[in-house]
Amino acid sequence: MxxxxxxxxxxxxxxxxxxxxxxxxxxxxxxxxxxxxxxxxxxxxxxxxxxxxxxxxxxNFAEIHPFENCDRWFKSKVSLLAYDEESGKERKTNMYILLQANDVKEAFDNTTTVMKGTMGDYSIPAITESPIMDVFPYFSGEEGELEQMERFNALKASKPEVAAEVEDHMEFEPAAEEATV
Missing domain, CATH: 3.10.20 (Ubiquitin-like (UB roll))
Structure with a gap:
């Protein structure tokens, strides 16, 4: 928990x-x-x-997912859609996923990646940046979990690459002043 x-x-x-x-x-x-x-x-x-x-x-997070080269945590609301055969209506069940991303678009893409194996239909009605500063998962220390813990910590600790500033060499003609009548 x-x-x-x-x-x-x-x-x-x-x-x-x-x-x-x-x-x-x-x-x-x-x-x-x-x-x-x-x-x-x-x-x-x-x-x-x-x-x-x-x-x-x-x-109330169902899952926690670190992603490489991300430095912020986002909370994704995922609505799982299921058809209730008794009532004949569609039901929504909401779950929340905490995942790393650098912006909301990337958080959406990462949520989609996490949900890829889902059999049923789902929608992503909301994604918000979380104030969570860091996540500390529990690992029992058993051999198989050591590798899992190291992978989790390496992913969450990786920093986004800083894009080199691109120098703009384009030249433009000065705009002709419009005559006022």
């Missing part, structure tokens, strides 16, 4: 000023107690100063 944990700590911004920040993180845990323990452990590795857990709640 995924738990959203809000962490409050003193953060140094780009200008070097320190201010209090509250940021949400996601941890995979079996209980609130384990979620608290895991977020303490994970955040201690990143934040050297004191921090406070201000909230822990169950997150």
């Amino acid at each position: 995924w738990y959203e944990c809000k962490i409050k700590y003193r953060k140094t911004d780009d200008t070097g000023l320190q201010k209090m920040a509250t940021e949400p993180y996601l941890v995979d845990a079996l209980s609130y107690t384990e979620a608290e323990s895991r977020i303490n452990e994970e955040m201690s590795a990143y934040i050297s100063e004191e921090f406070k857990i201000t909230n822990i709640k169950v997150a």
Whole structure:
């Protein structure tokens, strides 16, 4: 089960000023107690100063998918369409997927990639950027899972490639001034 944990700590911004920040993180845990323990452990590795857990709640994500060269998390609402034979009506069941992308269009494409193997019909009625800063999955440490954990962490940690700035060599004639009558 995924738990959203809000962490409050003193953060140094780009200008070097320190201010209090509250940021949400996601941890995979079996209980609130384990979620608290895991977020303490994970955040201690990143934040050297004191921090406070201000909230822990169950997150409603059906799946979490890191993608290579992406630095933001998006929440995709996916409506699964099913035909109810008893009532003769079409039913929608919504699920939420958290995935990495660099923008909404890429999040849509990544959602489509994730849903590729789905047998039934579905639609994607909403995609929003998530405030989630990072995701900490649970792996038991068994041999088969070690490789899976390393792959998950490598995907989520990969940074987007910065496109080289293209120099514009096009020349244009100065626009002829229009005569006003």
